[in-house]
Amino acid sequence: xxxxxVDEERFRVLLEGEKPVLxxxxxxWCVHCRRLGPACDAVAKQYxxxxxxxxxxxxxxxxxxxTEQINVxxxxxLYKGGRAIGSITAPGSKYEIDTFIKEALGGQEAVHG
Amino acid sequence: xDDKQIYxxxxxxxxxxxxTAALYAARAGLRVVVLEKISAGGQMAxxxxxxxxxxxxDGIDGFxxxxxxxxxxxxxxxxxxxxxxxxxxFGVIPRVIKSSEGIIYAKTVVLATxxxxxxxxxxxxxxxxxxxxxxxxxxxGMFYKDRTVAVVGGGDSAVSDVLALARTSRKVIMIHRRxxxxxxxxxxxxxxxxxxxEFCWNSIVTELLYEERLTGVTVKDVNTGEKRRIACDxxxxxxGRKPASDLVQGxxxxxxxxxxxxxxxxxxxxxxxxxAGDVRTKALRQIVTAVADGAMAAHHAEAYLYGGG
Numbered sequence: 001x002x003x004x005x006v007d008e009e010r011f012r013v014l015l016e017g018e019k020p021v022l023x024x025x026x027x028x029w030c031v032h033c034r035r036l037g038p039a040c041d042a043v044a045k046q047y048x049x050x051x052x053x054x055x056x057x058x059x060x061x062x063x064x065x066x067t068e069q070i071n072v073x074x075x076x077x078l079y080k081g082g083r084a085i086g087s088i089t090a091p092g093s094k095y096e097i098d099t100f101i102k103e104a105l106g107g108q109e110a111v112h113g
Numbered sequence: 114x115d116d117k118q119i120y121x122x123x124x125x126x127x128x129x130x131x132x133t134a135a136l137y138a139a140r141a142g143l144r145v146v147v148l149e150k151i152s153a154g155g156q157m158a159x160x161x162x163x164x165x166x167x168x169x170x171d172g173i174d175g176f177x178x179x180x181x182x183x184x185x186x187x188x189x190x191x192x193x194x195x196x197x198x199x200x201x202x203f204g205v206i207p208r209v210i211k212s213s214e215g216i217i218y219a220k221t222v223v224l225a226t227x228x229x230x231x232x233x234x235x236x237x238x239x240x241x242x243x244x245x246x247x248x249x250x251x252x253x254g255m256f257y258k259d260r261t262v263a264v265v266g267g268g269d270s271a272v273s274d275v276l277a278l279a280r281t282s283r284k285v286i287m288i289h290r291r292x293x294x295x296x297x298x299x300x301x302x303x304x305x306x307x308x309x310x311e312f313c314w315n316s317i318v319t320e321l322l323y324e325e326r327l328t329g330v331t332v333k334d335v336n337t338g339e340k341r342r343i344a345c346d347x348x349x350x351x352x353g354r355k356p357a358s359d360l361v362q363g364x365x366x367x368x369x370x371x372x373x374x375x376x377x378x379x380x381x382x383x384x385x386x387x388x389a390g391d392v393r394t395k396a397l398r399q400i401v402t403a404v405a406d407g408a409m410a411a412h413h414a415e416a417y418l419y420g421g422g
Contacts, residue, residue: 093150095197095213
């Protein structure tokens with residue numbers, strides 16, 4: 001299951017929802033972002049009951065990247081209640097993303113796929 | 114993950130060496146799992162274009178080549194786990210591999226963990242990664258379009274980084290601890306022609322200057338000891354590579370640079386444990402030599418399990 005790419009409008013709608021949102025900020029020219037893809041897909045599936053995971057292409061959404069202060073990619077930011085509660089830059093493993101999500105959600109039980 | 118299953122072979126690292134070992138072993142009828150922490154390919158997956166892997170007349174990007182290697186191995190039943198290996202116990206049979214996704218047992222292990230960029234080892238280096246400090250010009254160069262950047266190093270990859278950055282950055286300062294480059298001759302002409310490249314010879318970086326982001330570096334002249342500051346928006350570190358062998362320290366014989374000691378057979382000092390690809394002591398670290406290692410590791414693993422070879 002590939003993670004959906006969203007524009008700013010769709011992103012804002014998702015932030016209004018009940019589920020926390022994990023946003024993967026990326027760009028087509030970023031090789032590290034591409035490497036993160038399979039791990040990001042696996043995380044999206046593993047946490048699908050807890051989180052909505054989306055991708056945001058910063059080249060197509062420069063305004064959104066600006067307002068979210070994305071200076072480095074890949075950056076994964078977790079939003080809860082409409083605001084960013086944590087972010088991680090260039091994680092080196094799926095395990096690092098898992099740990100980040102668990103810590104950011106404050107010990108909520110993760111769903112293992 | 115099924116904790117009780119014992120694999121014939123566990124491959125740690127899903128780069129070209131790892132997936133080739135897996136492919137050959139699976140085709141020989143072994144049950145194989147590849148433990149990869151993020152995605153197939155290792156360092157190769159970060160290569161924008163690979164022109165020296167035979168069979169692709171127009172070249173191929175490293176990530177796609179990695180995906181093809183993974184799928185090619187999985188076609189023969191190889192299982193991939195997106196798992197980070199936390200510790201290994203090679204002194205028992207089956208070998209025990211503790212990972213983020215559970216414990217894996219295997220009769221043989223191919224260590225194909227590769228190598229990564231070496232660090233300068235100066236204060237704030239880690240903290241400023243992504244805020245001015247980078248180890249990959251191909252990855253992060255675009256963030257420094259029309260800015261001033263510095264590159265540390267004097268080998269082929271440092272010069273290649275300088276030339277790539279010179280195309281987009283305003284100015285590139287090359288900092289090298291000697292007064293000549295180790296880089297291959299072919300690069301020297303290109304460097305001479307690049308108008309926005311400056312050299313800072315006989316110098317080492319001793320300090321990173323920063324506010325929110327990197328603002329410059331302090332360099333020290335290795336002959337006079339004199340220090341001076343250089344303003345730059347980005348610092349690209351290209352001072353060689355270091356093997357990813359921390360995991361096996363104390364369990365396998367390593368050379369003084371940390372590479373796992375093994376010859377072309379890929380056999381380490383521990384029977385049934387093999388080292389393939391960049392993590393092994395070898396003269397030439399390339400994709401083609403990594404895949405050759407993979408085939409050798411599978412061959413010797415089969416001999417270890419069933420005799421012969």
